[in-house]
Amino acid sequence: MSHGARVPHVAMLLRNPYTHDSRVEKEAATLRDAGYSVTIVADAAPGLPEREERDGARIIRIPRRLGRVPGLRFALHDRTLAGVLASLRPDILHAHDSNALLPVGLAARRIHRPFVYDAHELWLHRPRRGHARVYHEGSRAFYAGLQRWLVPRAAAVFTVSEPIVAHLARVYRRTDVTLVPNYPVLAKRPTPAALRELVGAALPSDAPIVLHLGGMMAGRGLEQLVLALRGVPGAHLVLLGGGDAAPARSVAAGAGVGMRLHVVPPVPPSQVEAHAAAADVGVVTTQPIGLNNRYSLPNKLFQYMAAGLPVLATDFPQIREVVVGSGAGLVADTRSPERIADALSSLLADRDAAREMGERGRAAVEARYNWSTSAAALLGAYERVAARLPSG
Numbered sequence: 302m303s304h305g306a307r308v309p310h311v312a313m314l315l316r317n318p319y320t321h322d323s324r325v326e327k328e329a330a331t332l333r334d335a336g337y338s339v340t341i342v343a344d345a346a347p348g349l350p351e352r353e354e355r356d357g358a359r360i361i362r363i364p365r366r367l368g369r370v371p372g373l374r375f376a377l378h379d380r381t382l383a384g385v386l387a388s389l390r391p392d393i394l395h396a397h398d399s400n401a402l403l404p405v406g407l408a409a410r411r412i413h414r415p416f417v418y419d420a421h422e423l424w425l426h427r428p429r430r431g432h433a434r435v436y437h438e439g440s441r442a443f444y445a446g447l448q449r450w451l452v453p454r455a456a457a458v459f460t461v462s463e464p465i466v467a468h469l470a471r472v473y474r475r476t477d478v479t480l481v482p483n484y485p486v487l488a489k490r491p492t493p494a495a496l497r498e499l500v501g502a503a504l505p506s507d508a509p510i511v512l513h514l515g516g517m518m519a520g521r522g523l524e525q526l527v528l529a530l531r532g533v534p535g536a537h538l539v540l541l542g543g544g545d546a547a548p549a550r551s552v553a554a555g556a557g558v559g560m561r562l563h564v565v566p567p568v569p570p571s572q573v574e575a576h577a578a579a580a581d582v583g584v585v586t587t588q589p590i591g592l593n594n595r596y597s598l599p600n601k602l603f604q605y606m607a608a609g610l611p612v613l614a615t616d617f618p619q620i621r622e623v624v625v626g627s628g629a630g631l632v633a634d635t636r637s638p639e640r641i642a643d644a645l646s647s648l649l650a651d652r653d654a655a656r657e658m659g660e661r662g663r664a665a666v667e668a669r670y671n672w673s674t675s676a677a678a679l680l681g682a683y684e685r686v687a688a689r690l691p692s693g
Contacts, residue, residue: 522586532642
């Protein structure tokens with residue numbers, strides 16, 4: 302970075318407490334290593350410090366000390382966040398997803414600084430997850446207007462998959478949307494961790510493990526995956542992550558496979574791939590509910606590949622390109638428990654072929670699907686923004 306003694310300061314905003322957010326962690330580390338100063342503003346949460354230094358970044362968590370009227374509470378908190386961001390006087394502001402856009406946009410306007418928009422997903426097309434329909438539709442209308450106002454004004458736009466790049470380019474008439482996939486940081490192949498010990502005695506020592514990483518929420522295909530166990534005798538399903546496992550447990554009980562479903566709390570990001578390596582198959586069963594799901598390129602897919610696991614994944618074009626293109630596993634119509642079961646049975650029946658798939662997946666991560674590719678794209682976009690900053 303050719304800015305002489307001047308170190309550009311980036312202030313990021315994300316709307317979670319920033320405990321384990323791998324994308325934010327990777328982007329902050331990339332910018333830090335390239336010579337930027339990074340401050341991360343996040344939401345406060347019980348038990349977490351309001352200020353800390355972590356991995357070379359300053360973290361500031363902002364509590365919501367406001368009333369209980371929902372609309373007013375959110376508006377005032379956004380105003381507070383905008384004030385905090387502006388007070389930092391950064392050179393560049395960074396909005397992590399659409400719920401960070403308004404405070405970032407307001408702060409950028411107040412201090413006359415550029416901002417970038419990092420679309421972790423296709424925000425307006427996320428499935429309705431437990432909210433009332435009226436709330437969901439009202440929220441969608443609000444963010445639609447917000448994005449129409451601010452996305453065209455962003456100094457740079459990043460996102461995670463080619464379909465979302467094309468969508469944002471088309472809707473907001475931008476030809477400069479940058480693909481920054483959520484690939485894993487390349488590290489040496491992990492030694493399998495004690496996944497079976499996390500599960501406990503309910504998991505037989507010789508049972509094959511089907512692993513699903515990540516959040517348990519609507520649209521992830523967990524119910525279909527549970528039902529598929531009926532067609533894969535002996536296999537056990539481990540759900541490793543946070544969220545609501547109650548629907549999956551209910552389906553498992555009704556299908557008579559409750560003893561073969563195990564729910565394990567999240568582990569630190571640095572340990573995910575090691576735990577994955579102890580499984581037999583990694584699964585991505587995202588359902589084609591809305592554009593956000595259909596355009597997704599899940600982080601878990603690459604975590605499985607990095608761990609050397611064969612993969613069974615949803616047959617979306619961008620996922621097929623990775624899985625089939627690299628020979629890392631199989632794709633299937635994951636709306637159908639029967640097709641999931643057929644694919645799992647195939648992978649578990651021929652262990653040599655499955656092992657070769659895992660090896661090819663690992664090789665693809667080493668050659669292409671790793672964070673160095675994403676880091677180069679991120680830094681290229683940032684350099685273009687930084688080059689337009691006023692000197693001095």
